[in-house]
Amino acid sequence: MNTPPNHAPLVVETRGVGIAQSVESAHYGSIAVVDTTGNLLWSVGDAQALTFSRSTLKPFQALPFVEAGGLKTFGFDESETAMLCASHSGEDMHVALAERMLRKAECDEHHLQCGCHVPMRYSAFDLPAPAGATFDQRHNNCSGKHAGFLAYCRMTETPLDTYLDDGHPLQRAIRARVAATAGIDEATLAVGIDGCSAPNLALPLARLARLYALLARPEAADDARAEGAALAPAEALDRLLRAMTGHPELVSGTGRSDLLFMGSATGTDGQPELVSKVGAAGVQTFGVRSAGLGIAIKIADGNMAALYCAATAVLDQLGLLDDARRTALAQYARPPFRNHRGIVTGEMRPAFALARAA
Numbered sequence: 001m002n003t004p005p006n007h008a009p010l011v012v013e014t015r016g017v018g019i020a021q022s023v024e025s026a027h028y029g030s031i032a033v034v035d036t037t038g039n040l041l042w043s044v045g046d047a048q049a050l051t052f053s054r055s056t057l058k059p060f061q062a063l064p065f066v067e068a069g070g071l072k073t074f075g076f077d078e079s080e081t082a083m084l085c086a087s088h089s090g091e092d093m094h095v096a097l098a099e100r101m102l103r104k105a106e107c108d109e110h111h112l113q114c115g116c117h118v119p120m121r122y123s124a125f126d127l128p129a130p131a132g133a134t135f136d137q138r139h140n141n142c143s144g145k146h147a148g149f150l151a152y153c154r155m156t157e158t159p160l161d162t163y164l165d166d167g168h169p170l171q172r173a174i175r176a177r178v179a180a181t182a183g184i185d186e187a188t189l190a191v192g193i194d195g196c197s198a199p200n201l202a203l204p205l206a207r208l209a210r211l212y213a214l215l216a217r218p219e220a221a222d223d224a225r226a227e228g229a230a231l232a233p234a235e236a237l238d239r240l241l242r243a244m245t246g247h248p249e250l251v252s253g254t255g256r257s258d259l260l261f262m263g264s265a266t267g268t269d270g271q272p273e274l275v276s277k278v279g280a281a282g283v284q285t286f287g288v289r290s291a292g293l294g295i296a297i298k299i300a301d302g303n304m305a306a307l308y309c310a311a312t313a314v315l316d317q318l319g320l321l322d323d324a325r326r327t328a329l330a331q332y333a334r335p336p337f338r339n340h341r342g343i344v345t346g347e348m349r350p351a352f353a354l355a356r357a358a
Contacts, residue, residue, distance in 0.1 A: 054279030083144030089253025090119025213294030216287025
């Protein structure tokens with residue numbers, strides 16, 4: 001077992017109103033902000049904390065398929081490319097795309113091994129599913145990723161039924177590509193099993209941030225490749241970046257965080273400034289296009305409301321939010337707590353300041 005991270009308090013919950021507020025509980029975690037070389041620029045807590053990437057890994061799990069020409073082989077358009085990276089809500093548009101991707105790979109729902117859960121269009125908002133509703137694996141938030149896994153197996157003529165095994169050629173290719181792009185020894189990657197049954201990788205938080213710096217600034221990957229680094233090629237990263245930022249509603253879903261984050265900031269070229277991906281158990285990543293920054297955040301107890309609060313504060317402290325963008329993300333910045341009568345009893349608020357690395 002690795003040494004427990006040296007996390008710091010990132011978000012507090014208060015009770016009381018106005019100046020009478022007192023801290024009732026705290027959510028600890030760590031933050032890393034890096035450039036495309038992996039150089040640590042700002043941090044809070046333990047920037048080297050070994051962190052399971054959870055769904056923030058999805059764009060990089062798609063890299064072997066994209067690099068091998070899978071998008072062209074199966075005719076995957078930009079919306080289907082976005083679904084490779086999605087933690088989707090199981091809305092009709094998501095299920096239809098997952099079905100289309102499976103058909104193109106000459107597969108169907110029974111080939112998926114992601115399991116079935118109540119779609120996030122309900123569970124993410126604590127809503128009950130409609131009476132009598134039935135769901136299958138296409139509704140799983142990871143079904144697009146798994147459809148891509150199956151397409152890779154069809155393209156490479158590798159086994160379909162064992163595509164999630166740690167020793168499968170697909171999973172070996174993913175590990176090698178992630179390690180090379182993050183700039184770490186593959187042997188140092190910790191491996192676990194994700195909620196969708198796929199192998200998931202843990203790496204230092206700052207290295208996870210570097211993946212997103214390169215996703216946001218793909219040309220930096222080719223610069224490093226020219227110097228001999230075994231990074232993913234810029235073309236593959238750019239295809240994933242354009243799909244995610246062009247279709248945030250597919251990567252996420254109606255009313256959900258990644259859709260709101262990616263819609264909150266626009267660059268001078270009119271394109272989304274942020275590429276955003278959330279992961280279970282309190283993980284959030286951003287890539288900042290104009291600055292070539294990667295941001296990775298981990299909330300130790302996995303509290304998602306605390307994660308969104310901390311993420312909004314990071315963006316604000318980095319100067320990425322103007323008044324309009326703060327308004328767009330106001331629901332995350334300092335959400336109030338109400339009791340059963342609707343009385344405001346306190347709030348959640350950030351409790352950190354980014355520290356510039358020495």
